[in-house]
Amino acid sequence: MRATDTIFALSSGAPPAAISVMRMSGPGAFAAVEALAGRVPEPRRASLAVLRDSKGEELDRALVLTFPGPNSATGEDLAELHLHGGKAVVRAVEAALTALPGLRRAEAGEFTRRAFLNGRMDLNEAEGLADLLSAETEWQRRAAGAMMGGAFTRRIEAWRQEALALSALTEAEIDFSDEGDVETQNKDTITTGCICLHDAIDRLVKSPGVEKLRDGLRIVLGGPPNSGKSTLLNALVARDAAIVSDIAGTTRDVIEVPVSIDGIAFLFLDTAGLRDETDDRIEAIGIERTKAAMDNADIILWLGEEGTGPDHPHLIEVEAKSDDPTRKRKGSHALTVSAVADEGMTNLIVVLTETAKALLPPPDQFAVNARQRTLLAQTASGLLEAAESHDWLIIAEHLRQARLTLDALTGRAHTEDLLDTLFARFCVGK
Known part of the structure; x- marks a missing residue:
C-alpha cells in the first residue's frame, strides 16, 4: 500500500442493486472523474453526468460527487460515482478505472486506514466503525456508535491532560527540589492525582467488555x-x-x-x-x-x-x-x-x-475491547506505582509511560502490524 496511490472500490453492496456507489480517493481522484465524465463537478453537489471509457463508449448515466481534501472522509481528494446497480455496469466502470494511469483497486479497509493516517479519525473511532459494520444486535450497534462517536477518545484525552499536569509538577520538583519546602505539598498533590486517575481508569478496566x-x-x-x-x-x-x-x-x-x-x-x-x-x-x-x-x-x-x-x-x-x-x-x-x-x-x-x-456494558456507553483494556491496565498500573514511589525520577518515568500507553490507545503511537490487523476487518470499499 502506498499513500500516494489513487484507489477505487465499490462501497455499496454487491450488485445487482438499485444504486452502486464507486469511491475513489487519492491525488488522482478528480482526474479520474474528468476522464470518465468529461468534467469535475462543483464540490459536494450531486451532478448528473454521462460516463464514457477511453474509446468514448457510454458506460452509464450517473450522479457524480467530489469532496476535496483535507475535508473529506479520507482526508484527501475523494469522489463518488452513483451508478445504476447492475453487474455489467459496475464491471464496465471498474474496467475503465483500472485502465487509467495511477489508479488501482483498494485493499480491505484502505479507505478507513487513510482516514486514520490523515487524522480524520483515531484508532478507537476506527475500531468502533469496524464494530458498527459488523453489529447484528441493537446493543452492539449502540456500543459501537458510542465508540465511533469519540466519547472514549475524549475521555482518554482528559486523562492524558491530567497525567501531563502531574508530570509537569514532577519535573518541577526534579528541577527545583533544593529551593524551599514545597516538596511535601507537591508530593501529596501528585500522589492524590495518581490515585484518583488510577481509580477512574481501573473502573473502566473492570467494566464489561465489548467481547460479550x-x-x-x-x-x-x-x-x-x-x-x-x-x-x-x-x-x-x-x-x-x-x-x-x-x-x-x-x-x-x-x-x-x-x-x-x-x-x-x-x-x-x-x-x-x-x-x-x-x-x-x-x-x-x-x-x-x-x-x-x-x-x-x-x-x-x-x-x-x-x-x-x-x-x-x-x-x-x-x-x-x-x-x-x-x-x-x-x-x-x-x-x-x-x-x-x-x-x-x-x-x-x-x-x-x-x-x-x-x-453487559450499558447500551448508551462505549465498551472497551481486549487491546484497549490491556493498555488501560498498563496505564493504571504505572499510575499506582508512581503514587507509591518516593523517588522523583521513578515517578517521572511512570508518568511518562502512562502517557505513552494513553497515546497508544488513540493511535498517536502505533505499529504497522496493529494497523494491518485492524483494517483487515473491513470490507474492500470501506
Whole structure:
C-alpha cells in the first residue's frame, strides 16, 4: 500500500442493486472523474453526468460527487460515482478505472486506514466503525456508535491532560527540589492525582467488555440426563437445534446455538447430562465438556435437583417440565417452565435478559475491547506505582509511560502490524 496511490472500490453492496456507489480517493481522484465524465463537478453537489471509457463508449448515466481534501472522509481528494446497480455496469466502470494511469483497486479497509493516517479519525473511532459494520444486535450497534462517536477518545484525552499536569509538577520538583519546602505539598498533590486517575481508569478496566456484546453471552443449560435441556433449548431458540429423545444420554457433545433476544446476543449451549458414573466412554467425554462449558458460562440454567448445580454467581434454578405431574419440585424462587406447553417461557426470557443486561456494558456507553483494556491496565498500573514511589525520577518515568500507553490507545503511537490487523476487518470499499 502506498499513500500516494489513487484507489477505487465499490462501497455499496454487491450488485445487482438499485444504486452502486464507486469511491475513489487519492491525488488522482478528480482526474479520474474528468476522464470518465468529461468534467469535475462543483464540490459536494450531486451532478448528473454521462460516463464514457477511453474509446468514448457510454458506460452509464450517473450522479457524480467530489469532496476535496483535507475535508473529506479520507482526508484527501475523494469522489463518488452513483451508478445504476447492475453487474455489467459496475464491471464496465471498474474496467475503465483500472485502465487509467495511477489508479488501482483498494485493499480491505484502505479507505478507513487513510482516514486514520490523515487524522480524520483515531484508532478507537476506527475500531468502533469496524464494530458498527459488523453489529447484528441493537446493543452492539449502540456500543459501537458510542465508540465511533469519540466519547472514549475524549475521555482518554482528559486523562492524558491530567497525567501531563502531574508530570509537569514532577519535573518541577526534579528541577527545583533544593529551593524551599514545597516538596511535601507537591508530593501529596501528585500522589492524590495518581490515585484518583488510577481509580477512574481501573473502573473502566473492570467494566464489561465489548467481547460479550460481539460474541454473545454464554448461556449453559445443565442438569442430569432427561431433565429437559434439549427441549428447553429448542424452545428458547425457536427451532429444532438439538435432538430430543426420552433415551438418557442422547446429547453427547456441547451444542452451541447463537440467537438474539431483545437486542442482546446470546450463545445457548446444550450439554450432555451430568451423572456420577457412566460406562460409556463417549458420554464420559461429553460430561467433561459439560463441566468445562459451565466453568466458562456467563449464566447457567440449572434443570437438575435444587442446590446440586455448580457454584456460579449467575445460576438460575429452573423447574422444567411443569406439565409433568411426576417432575421433581423446586423452591418458590425457581422458575417453573414447560417448553412443550409454552408455560413460563416468557418469564424465563425476561429473567434471562435482565440478568444479561447486568453483565453487559450499558447500551448508551462505549465498551472497551481486549487491546484497549490491556493498555488501560498498563496505564493504571504505572499510575499506582508512581503514587507509591518516593523517588522523583521513578515517578517521572511512570508518568511518562502512562502517557505513552494513553497515546497508544488513540493511535498517536502505533505499529504497522496493529494497523494491518485492524483494517483487515473491513470490507474492500470501506
